[in-house]
Amino acid sequence: MTGTDWFSAHRDRLDGALAAIRSRGYYSAFPESPSPRVYGETAAADGKAAFEAHLGTTYPVETPGSDGTVSTEQSPYGLPLQVQYPRTTEAGLDELLAAARKGMIDWRKGGIETRVGVTCEILDRLHKRVFELANAVQFTSGQAFVMAFQAGGAHALDRALEAIAYAYEEMNRYPAEAVWEKPAKGDPIRMQKNFTVVGRGVALVIGCNTFPTWNSWPGLFASLVTGNAVVVKPHPLAVLPLAITVDVCREVLTEAGFDPNLVTLAAEQPGDGLAKPLAQRPEVKLIDFTGGSEFGQWLEQNATQAEVFTEKAGVNAVIIDSTDSFKALCNNLAFTLALYSGQMCTTTQNLFVPAGGIQTDEGPKSFDEVGAGIANSIGKLLADDARAVELLGGIVNPAVISRLEKAPEYGDVVLESRAITHPAFPAAVVRTPLLVAxxxxxxxxxxxxxxxxxxxxxxxxxxxESIELFRQTVTAGGAMTAGIYSTSEDVLDTAREAALEVGVALSENLTGQVFVNQSAAFSDFHGTGANPAANATYTDGAYVASRFRVIQSRRHV
Amino acid sequence: MTGTDWFSAHRDRLDGALAAIRSRGYYSAFPESPSPRVYGETAAADGKAAFEAHLGTTYPVETPGSDGTVSTEQSPYGLPLQVQYPRTTEAGLDELLAAARKGMIDWRKGGIETRVGVTCEILDRLHKRVFELANAVQFTSGQAFVMAFQAGGAHALDRALEAIAYAYEEMNRYPAEAVWEKPAKGDPIRMQKNFTVVGRGVALVIGCNTFPTWNSWPGLFASLVTGNAVVVKPHPLAVLPLAITVDVCREVLTEAGFDPNLVTLAAEQPGDGLAKPLAQRPEVKLIDFTGGSEFGQWLEQNATQAEVFTEKAGVNAVIIDSTDSFKALCNNLAFTLALYSGQMCTTTQNLFVPAGGIQTDEGPKSFDEVGAGIANSIGKLLADDARAVELLGGIVNPAVISRLEKAPEYGDVVLESRAITHPAFPAAVVRTPLLVAxxxxxxxxxxxxxxxxxxxxxxxxxxxESIELFRQTVTAGGAMTAGIYSTSEDVLDTAREAALEVGVALSENLTGQVFVNQSAAFSDFHGTGANPAANATYTDGAYVASRFRVIQSRRHV
Known part of the structure; x- marks a missing residue:
């Protein structure tokens, strides 16, 4: 198969994505239910077995310039992973980056449709391994299985496809050739012009621990499809999902006749600090980063030879003013706070509630009653340990526990955090949400x-004051998400205006099966690029437009 | 009139531009001929009178936070200008930037079509003052009149319209609202979503001496139309064209009911160094700069809170391999080297010629004969002083003369530079091109x-070797333009490939009325953003996409 064959094979899926990013209505190309009715009776077991086959082995992916191996993952579930990956060090960067660049000319010459075909085929192959990926995400990030399947698999594939669709549309804004004919005395002046999409250079993707695929794939595929080579530097605690990703990329590139080193894995030993020297290499022209604000800002301020796309941290807020569905409000927020133990960049941190309480369908509720209502919903949601762990997953690292243990000092505990013993993984560290007034x-x-x-x-x-504090905290600290509950159109208008001014997306009166911490690919933007939490969004034109340049030639005809 | 009235009024012009940026065929909205048959019998005289009325006066434009006035222009034609402008200093930046931001919310609320209508109307009003602007450009930049009318007037308007068209298309990639309907057990989940285009903040435009309008307008209008406020900091030697620009912007904004401080003039005393503190203000989120490489790089590396678009300097090259039209080659290059005394960022600096000479329609030409051919064409083109000055214009500043006087030391002079006394402006400093082997x-x-x-x-x-040196010099020093003359398809292919790899647009075998140093709006990209000479281009998607963000809200329906 060639890239253009794959382009034809995946045309319908791409067209669906292209239509969706224009309408921003509902679209999904990859079924989110891990049910055997969707994926077949053996898919789950096969995927689990494929995942388990990696454990204790050396992952068969080659990285130019690598030196020995590293094994750095420590599963939040306590499962010994012990997968070895090629180790990249600063000393190997010359060789790695030279190898990465080597295939770029052929990759550019392949043309837009070939690159789109190859990247869509990669997504298709990743989809075929979605259960294996889900296990890899689960046991590195600590997500529960269904979430790992959805956020780490199906939804991540949708986000990747969305990025490819935006990039395809962006590259096609320019014709491959044009005839320019200027009226003039006598004959018109005629010129033939050619326009070629050219990648910027080497793209660096810096992965995170909590969402190794969902947060890395949009940048990876946006850069690859626009003609760049991509070096993937995973978080040392979440390498396997990206090793599989790189493996599949290299497999498909090779089949299509391209240099597999267009996509490489750069795994490091914790403490090696590989990201800094890598990010400042002159060959690196694009950087996608998900992680802490400090390093994100360092990249923005120091990797000035590159376009830098960052998703950092924020202080997500929900303003509670009034509601006509108090129970549903409490249940909706309870799910948000419980999901993945609040370890999403989109989880609500601050719930602004008037000291005088709020009006509800159940009559007035005092400040304490609002807190108690949410606490009560969390309690019910997580009452059964076996079901609770399937929402909570595991705590991703000990720093989270330290913060959790210190937080009761900050105020009055509304709901205590509870340790749960995972029925299947007794070494897993599982905690329920803490609420502090x-x-x-x-x-x-x-x-x-x-x-x-x-x-x-x-x-x-x-x-x-809630809205004013929302403004202040988001302006200073950024936010990935925001919500409001109110029955007053005036209050909703004021909150909408505040959200526009501070640059954060607003979810209003969520009381059903949509949650403030979740964004739907093709319809909801993830992050805005308009507040300190992120300088970019998944996905808009700005996320793809600067990943390539258009180089023209012209001549008389 | 309102913005939407103006949107309707200018719809045809906009539609023409939108079609052109997709086809990249020929389009122009503003006639480039200053002929009375096009613009009317009195237009030239009226425009000159309007320009002259400014001389020795205080320009009636208000700048918040300004302190006193400055008068900094020194015409390359020796004409005393003595126009006073409000002086902005670092001490006034708090007030200036607060005033700039004040109108942004209303400007955003006006919506896309209103902003496009207002900016198109500004272009229309600038077009009505195109002769006044041409005089202002001529007497500040040193361009000859026809060039000032074209590059500084009509073509600059086309480039501005191109930027508005790209921005309009970009903003319209996102629907204002959408209904999202996800299939679910029982009823589908339905949400209403709204998407709002929001500007980034204050945009700073830093003008240059040689092309105060052509190089400033694309960024100015791209930022304004996407919802930002714009502070225009002109080069101290070329203020008037941008003072008129700002004046017209403020006039139209006021008529449309918006805050005129959405566009302000920040003139400075030479040596005040206003650009640095201004560029690093947190309110400033977008910067457009044209000028020297050193300051451009400083901006790229230090104004990291902003998106920075730079056009700096390069070493433009033409490779001469062979030709079937030697005379036309010489005449074409002679025009390029003579126009505006080579003071264009697009003028060819390096002509790579084989030591063994080239094949031509006139038989073999030695290295010396190629140089002599071009020198001879320049000599003929500029033989008549009165006609020569209408091509050459004046030397923009004494540093150019210093470089010119030193350059003969570098090699063997093929053509000496000649001083010409301008018949109408005896104080003007006019020089013909110097050619050095x-x-x-x-x-x-x-x-x-x-x-x-x-x-x-x-x-x-x-x-x-010519091609190899072309690669090396452009990779290291950048280039805004490049050309090749060859009768060999193989050589042309090799040169095209080299141009793609080093990221510069290539003009092939130009022998007629198109010149390597000229780019046509809507069809030719100016700069590529792919080599060190510029990090952006006029105009592509990347030039506009990051000037705004899309902020959404969502709720169940």
Whole structure:
């Protein structure tokens, strides 16, 4: 098969994506249910076996310039992974980057449709391994299985396809050739012009621990499809999902006749600090980063030879003003706070509630009753340990536990965090969310990100102050998500205007099966690029447009 | 009139531009001929009178936070200008930037069509003052009148319209609202979503001396139409064209009911160094710069809170391998080297010619004969002083003269530069191009930009070496333009490939009325963003996409 064959084979899927990014209606190319009715009776077991076959082995992926191997993963589930990967060090970067660049000319010459065909085929192959990937995501990130399958598999594939669709549309804004004919005295002046899409150079993708695929794939595929080579530097604690990804990329590139080193894995020993020297190499022209604000800002300020796309941290907020569905409000927020133990970059941290309470369909609720209502919903949702662990997953690293243990000091505990023993993985570290009531004046506490299962119920003077604190905290600390509950159109209007001004997406009165911490590919933007939490979004034109340049030639005809 | 009225009024012009940026065929919305048959019998005289009315006066434009006035222009024609402008200093930036931001919310609320209508109306009003602008450009930049009318007026308007068209298309990639309907057990999940285009903040436009309008307008209008406020910091030697621009922007904004401080003029005293503190202000989110490489790089590396679009300097090259029209080759290059005394960022600096000479329609020509042919064409083109000055214009500043006077030392003079006394402006400094033959090994000379009427005929071992030197010099020093003359398809292919790899647009065998230093709006990209001479291009998707963000809200329906 060639890239253009694959382009034809995946044309319908691409067309669906292209239509969806224009309408921003519902679209999904990869079924999100891991049910055997969708994926077949043996898919789950086969995927699990494929995952388990990696354990204790050396992953068969070659990295130019690598030196020995590393084995750095420590599963939040306590499962010994012990997979070895080629180790990249600063000393190997010359060789790695030279190898990465080598295939770029042929990759450019392949043309737009070939590159889109190859990348769509990669997604298709990744989809065939989605259960294996789900296991890899689960046991590195600590996500529960269904979430790992969805966020780490099906939804990540949708996000990757979305990035490819945007890039395809962007590259096609320019004709491959044009005739320019200028009226002139006598004959018109005629010129033939050619326009070629050319990648920028080497793209670096820096993965994170919590969402190794979902957060890495949009940048990886946006860069690859636009003609760049991609070096993937995974988080040392979540290598396997990206090793599989790189493996599949290299397999498909090779089949299509391209240099497999167009996509490489650069695994490191923790403490090697490989990202900094890699990010500042002159060959590196694009960087996609997901992780902490400090290093994200360092990249933005220091890797100035590259276009830098960052998703960092924020202080996500929900303003609670009033509701006509108090129970549904509590249940909806409970799910958000419980999912993956609040370890999503989109989990709500701050719940702004008036000290005087709110109006609801159940009558007035005091400040304490609002907190108690949410706490009660969390309690019910997580009452059964065996079911709770399938929502909570495991705590990704010990720093989360440290923050969680310190957080009760900040105010009055509304709901204590509870340790749960995982029925299947007794070594897993599982915790339920902690809710702490805190005064509005303690902005030095809730104005900073407290990553993990910690949320603050912030006691404000009223909704006006809630909105003002929302503005202040998001302006200073950024936010990936925001929500409002209100029955008043005036309040909703004010909150919408505030959200526009501080640059964060707003979810209004979520009381059903949509949650403030979730974004749907093709329809919801993830992040905005308009506040300090992220300088880019999945996916818009700006996310793809600067990943390539158009080089023209012209001549008389 | 409102913005939407103007949107309707200028719809045809916009539609023409939108079609052209997709086809990249010929389009122009603003006639380039200053002929009275096009613009009317009195237009030229009226425009000159309007320009002259400014001389010795205080320009009636208000700048918040300004303190006193400055008068900094020194015409290359020796004409005393003595126009006073409000002086902006670092102490006034708080007030200036607060005032700039004040109108942004209303400007965003106006919506896409209103902003496009307002900016198109600004172009229309600038077009009505095109002769006044042409005079202002002529007497500040030193361009001759016809060039100032075209490059500084009609073509600049086309480039501005092109930027508006790209921005309009980009903003319209996202629907204003959408209904998202996800299939689910029982009823589908339905959500209403709204998407709002929001500007990034304050945009800073840093103008240059040589093309105050052509190089400033694309960024100015791209930023304004996408919802940003714009602070225009002109070059101290070329303020008037941008003062008129800002004046017209403020006039139209006011008529449409918007805050005129959405566009402000920040004129400075030379030596104030206003650009640095301004560029690093947190309110500034977009910067467009045209000028020297050193400051451009400083901006790229230090104004990391902003998206920075730079056009800097390069070493533009033409490779001469062979030709079937030697006279036309010489005449075409002669025009390029003579126009505006080579003071264009697109003027060819390096002519790579094999030491063994080339094949032509007139038989073999030795290295010296190629140089002599071009020199002879320049001599003829500029033989008549009165006609010569209408091509050459004036030398923009004394630094150009210093470089010109030093350049003969670098090699063997093929054509001496000649001083011409301008018949109408005896104080004008006018010089013809200098041609210096130089050896290929002197890359430390021709590998750097020597801005002004200095070009090098570089003696190479053959076309292979010419192409290799072209690669090396453009990779290291960048280029805005490149050309090749060859009758061999193989050589043309090799040159095209080299141009793609080093990231510069290639003009092939130009022998007629198209010149390597000229780019046509809507069809030719100006700069590529793919080599060190510029990190952006006029205009592509990447030039507009990051000037705004899309902020969404969502709710169940």
């Amino acid at each position: 805190i005064d509005a004046k303690a902005e030095e506490v809730y104005g900073r990100e407290c990553f993990g299962p910690v949320s603050f119920v912030v006691r404000t003077g009223g909704t006006d | 130089i050896d290929a090994k002197a890359e430390e000379v021709y590998g750097r930009e020597c801005f002004g009427p200095v070009s090098f005929v570089v003696r190479t071992g053959g076309t292979d």
